Amino acid sequence: xxxxxxxxxxxxxxxxxxxxxxxxxxxxxxxxxxxxxxxxxxxxxxxxxxxxxxxxxxxxxxxxxxxxxxxxxxxxxxxxxxxxxxxxxxxxxxxxxxxxxxxxxxxxxxxxxxxxxxxxxxxxxxxxxxxxxxxxxxxxxxxxxxxxxxxxxxxxxxxxxxxxxxxxxxxxxxxxxxxxxxxxxxxxxxxxxxxxxxxxxxxxxxxxxxxxxxxxxxxxxxxxxxxxxxxxxxxxxxxxxxxxxxxxxxxxxxxxxxxxxxxxxxxxxxxxxxxxxxxxxxxxxxxxxxxxxxxxxxxxxxxxxxxxxxxxxxxxxxxxxxxxxxxxxxxxxxxxxxxxxxxxxxxxxxxxxxxxxxxxxxxxxxxxxxxxxxxxxxxxxxxxxxxxxxxxxxxxxxxxxxxxxxxxxxxxxxxxxxxxxxxxxxxxxxxxxxxxxxxxxxxxxxxxxxxxxxxxxxxxxxxxxxxxxxxxxxxxx
Numbered sequence: 245x246x247x248x249x250x251x252x253x254x255x256x257x258x259x260x261x262x263x264x265x266x267x268x269x270x271x272x273x274x275x276x277x278x279x280x281x282x283x284x285x286x287x288x289x290x291x292x293x294x295x296x297x298x299x300x301x302x303x304x305x306x307x308x309x310x311x312x313x314x315x316x317x318x319x320x321x322x323x324x325x326x327x328x329x330x331x332x333x334x335x336x337x338x339x340x341x342x343x344x345x346x347x348x349x350x351x352x353x354x355x356x357x358x359x360x361x362x363x364x365x366x367x368x369x370x371x372x373x374x375x376x377x378x379x380x381x382x383x384x385x386x387x388x389x390x391x392x393x394x395x396x397x398x399x400x401x402x403x404x405x406x407x408x409x410x411x412x413x414x415x416x417x418x419x420x421x422x423x424x425x426x427x428x429x430x431x432x433x434x435x436x437x438x439x440x441x442x443x444x445x446x447x448x449x450x451x452x453x454x455x456x457x458x459x460x461x462x463x464x465x466x467x468x469x470x471x472x473x474x475x476x477x478x479x480x481x482x483x484x485x486x487x488x489x490x491x492x493x494x495x496x497x498x499x500x501x502x503x504x505x506x507x508x509x510x511x512x513x514x515x516x517x518x519x520x521x522x523x524x525x526x527x528x529x530x531x532x533x534x535x536x537x538x539x540x541x542x543x544x545x546x547x548x549x550x551x552x553x554x555x556x557x558x559x560x561x562x563x564x565x566x567x568x569x570x571x572x573x574x575x576x577x578x579x580x581x582x583x584x585x586x587x588x589x590x591x592x593x594x595x596x597x598x599x600x601x602x603x604x605x606x607x608x609x610x611x612x613x614x615x616x617x618x619x620x621x622x623x624x625x626x627x628x629x630x631x632x633x634x635x636x637x638x639x640x641x642x643x644x645x646x647x648x649x650x651x652x653x654x655x656x657x658x659x660x661x662x663x664x665x666x667x668x669x670x671x672x673x674x675x676x677x678x679x680x681x682x683x684x685x686x687x688x689x690x691x692x693x694x695x696x697x698x699x700x701x702x703x704x705x706x707x708x709x710x711x712x713x714x715x716x717x718x719x720x721x
Contacts, residue, residue: 274693281690284683285449287434287442290357290369292416293328294350295343302357302369302416303328306340331359331367335415339366353435356386360411360423361430364460368423370413376422378408393431453687462641462671463681467688469643473559473661474628476647480563480657481570481627486620488567489574496575497582498604517572525633528565533557533637553658557638559647560657565633570623577622581615582608614707621703625696631665639663641670664692 288304295301306327324345330336360368375383375392383392389411409425432445456466492513500506537554545553554560585608593603631639640660647659672685 277686277690277693280683280686282687284687285446285453287359287432287437287445289353289435290359291328292352292354292357293326293343293348295347296349297347300416301328301330301341301343302354303330303340304369305329308345331369332415332421333366334421335419355436356433357435358413358431358433360413360428361464362423362427362460363429364427366460366463368413368421370415370421372411373414373420374412376408376410376412458642458667461681462667463684467662467664467667467691469646470662470664470667470688471691472646472648473639473643474664477559477563477566477661477663478624478627480560481566482620482624484564485567485570485574485623486616489571489619489623490578490616492571493575493578493582494604497579498608513572513575516568517576520632521569521630522632522636524565524569525636527568528561528633528637529557532561532564537561556658557636557660558658559638559661562634562638562661565637566627566630569630569633570626573623573626574616574619577615577619578612581612581618584615585611614710617703617707617710621699624699628696628699629665629692631663631669634663634666635669639666641666664688664695668692 290302291305293299293301293303306329309325309327310323325342326345326348327340327342329340331339333339354371356371357369358372360370362368372386372389373384374381375389383389393411410422411425411428411431412420412422414420434442437445453466454471455468457469458467459465492509496506496509496513500509533555537552537556537558540554541549541552589607589611590603593607594600598606638660640662643660643662645656645659647656647661648654649656668685668688671681671688
């Protein structure tokens with residue numbers, strides 16, 4: 245039997261193939277981000293390299309890079325170049341080094357090598373030599389220093405204020421380096437860790453990442469202020485955009501009469517959806533910050549001038565700007581839901597004596613709730629990932645104060661704040677951060693993807709449940 249091939253079959257296969265390719269590309273991108281992001285907290289072993297030129301380097305191998313060269317006969321040769329994180333920026337200013345694979349004479353993983361995590365300046369790699377108290381050596385040697393550190397660890401927070409306490413280490417080449425105890429966050433030996441120790445270290449690092457503040461130029465520490473700032477901004481944006489979006493959709497679908505006014509409104513909505521996000525940022529800066537904020541300062545905060553209170557970037561103006569940005573998303577989603585409501589449902593409500601408002605409130609609105617929820621989650625997802633307008637209106641790389649705290653009036657809408665999207669930009673693309681901040685950028689990107697995915701999954705589940713509920717109610721009626 246010979247199968248006939250039609251043009252429709254070709255389109256189906258072409259669409260399916262395109263979808264499969266897109267899915268593979270997206271899955272590959274997410275996999276790359278997940279591998280780099282999830283591996284950020286795992287304690288990596290320290291390797292000691294002995295090179296042909298006599299250098300001895302202790303560090304963590306970052307990755308290999310293929311190097312193309314030319315031999316004496318003019319042929320092409322290939323080799324490998326290793327990038328090693330050396331830490332110890334006082335001894336190695338760049339914090340990392342490159343060398344050819346062929347230069348390595350010997351390598352090993354010494355069990356006594358330790359990592360000292362500092363509050364600033366990056367990690368320190370080396371071997372424990374002595375524990376110093378006010379210039380006096382109170383412990384000497386690896387085991388003795390470990391014991392002294394563990395004895396002092398329960399009162400470490402108090403001892404941080406004592407600058408006289410320090411730990412002295414030696415680098416792989418023998419050079420000594422002292423780290424004040426006030427700068428030490430954690431001390432551990434990755435090469436001597438058991439599997440359970442590594443898991444505990446990983447979980448502690450993940451917990452710190454979620455609930456601590458950033459440090460060391462955002463390349464270390466946590467992202468709790470960015471998570472909190474993003475959540476507060478999204479909540480304010482949702483509270484503002486949902487009423488206006490739903491009312492606008494009901495007007496366009498239920499009350500608006502075909503004519504010039506309705507046409508102008510639809511053109512405005514469609515035009516708003518096509519405006520680049522950076523334009524919203526410029527508008528928000530001019531209208532919300534300079535006009536509205538400046539007016540509030542002149543009327544209510546004149547005693548604080550010329551220092552502005554609301555006449556500068558803040559979380560309120562960012563939320564209002566993103567409300568304008570996501571307004572078309574809500575309007576379109578709700579309007580599509582209204583269009584899907586059967587006319588017979590409205591007519592049945594009118595037939596039993598319900599008014600137009602009662603029909604919309606008691607019959608149409610419950611059926612449209614899944615579409616309203618869809619519009620809300622789509623707007624939240626877009627707001628969580630939008631960065632360009634926020635860079636102009638109030639987001640910063642580091643905000644020492646949260647927009648919500650225990651100080652009256654508890655909610656400070658005029659404050660600048662941190663945002664997950666801007667944190668990714670700041671750690672991954674700013675020249676000052678260098679490649680030391682790239683692992684943090686991958687981890688924050690993964691966190692943002694997971695957040696958006698969870699929100700969308702919750703919306704899909706709730707929407708399906710609501711549709712099933714109201715479709716079952718309609719069938720029983």
